[in-house]
Amino acid sequence: MMKKWSIAVAALGMLFFLAMSPAEAKAKEADTYYVDVSAATLWTAPDLLKEVDKPSATNPVDLRKWTASMTYEDKLDLVGKLETQALYGSKVTLLEEKGDWAKVAVHNQPTPRNETGYPGWMPKAQLTAGKSFEKKLNRPFALITSPTAWLYNDKKGKKAFMEVSFNTRLPVIKEWKGEVLVATPSDGTKWLKKNDAAIYQTEQEIPAPTGQDIVNTGKKFLNLPYLWAGMSGFGFDCSGFTYTLYHANGIIIPRDSSVQAKHGTPVERENLQAGDLLFFAYDQGKGKVHHVAVYVGDGRMIHSPNSSTHVRIDPIETSGYGEEYAGARRYLQ
Incomplete structure (x- = not known):
């Protein structure tokens, strides 16, 4: 059933794209960005941040500091103010801008609220055009399977770059026995421990789960x-x-x-x-x-x-x- 749902979502998106004029398609492409932090937090409106929330709105983010520093009351205060999150490398479409904030729709998060994806406001600093990254999206990809995993600047894994989340997808440039070289949205290639990910040629290659x-x-x-x-x-x-x-x-x-x-x-x-x-x-x-x-x-x-x-x-x-x-x-x- 869900494979059919996934295919239907993709098919609707393709029909929408084909129905556009060349000018509209070019404009839509210009409005495409990629998330440039481990997980971007989307808000119902810009500038709702409290002091405790600032680690979630920078580039890079510090989500562990954010969640660890919140009291129960701080957590409750987020209810109704946050929309969703989008993982590193996720594709979004720009809907609106206001100062340092952008309203985007997150692709592959279906909702009746927007045909493109789940909408919400996020800091512009957490987005990148990612043109080089975009060209690599037709390659095999590494799907993070550990709860979180580190990307490294070096193959030996001694120079940490960023901690990314489970379910993050990044294009694979090259594989070794214990390491994978992956593309990032704006920082070139980074190294990933192979035991933190599964590598697939396409989304359709992911085994149907029980x-x-x-x-x-x-x-x-x-x-x-x-x-x-x-x-x-x-x-x-x-x-x-x-x-x-x-x-x-x-x-x-x-x-x-x-x-x-x-x-x-x-x-x-x-x-x-x-x-x-x-x-x-x-x-x-x-x-x-x-x-x-x-x-x-x-x-x-x-x-x-x-x-x-x-x-x-x-x-x-x-x-x-x-x-x-x-x-x-x-x-x-």
Whole structure:
């Protein structure tokens, strides 16, 4: 089912592009940029940063400093102010500019809000035109499979350049036994430890996952603190977590839980399988969907619940969400 969703998203984008005039296509190309930090955080409006948030808005970013320095109240204050995150090398389309800020749409994060991708505001300093990088996107790519991984300036791995997130994709220039030389958006080539990544010729080459593969991917992040709008190995929100588990396994699903709940195949509770997405809604499951988790099996789920906690495995009934169960969807064939 999800391979079909992924293909459909790509097909719609291609039809839209083909329908444009040459002038429109050129203008669209000029509005294409790439994320130039390990994970860019997108806001609902420019200039909402507090002092504690500044490490998230620089180039380079320091996401560990940001998340570690926030109090619980600081984390709660982000709710409703952040939109999503975009990983290093992600393609975005410029929608609007205001001072040092840019409103962009993040490709491959489907949403009804914008046909190009998930919208939000980010500092211009975290973007690059990446023309040289763009020319290398037709090469094999390294998909980061460790929760986070370091890029290095040297093959021996002694000169650290940047810590990047799980699910980051970078073009491969050359492979060695234990190292990979990859292209970056604006800093030339860097070195990556081969055991931190999987290398594929194309997205379609990523093996179709089983439900247990999705669960096992999620277990890599047990105890990782929750971050509203988080989409990286530095912190996830609930739907950022489920989206990432699927995307890292070659499947694109919608970005938000309320939209994830409308796609895939409905599954009755007695027929749940590992990897199915579980949804929870206000008004004892009859209202708006506000939370999503991945079914593990034996009545348990893995999820990133809220700002007070971390990625964890809970029994559905005693998770605090049991009375809000609103159904399940299967995104695997």
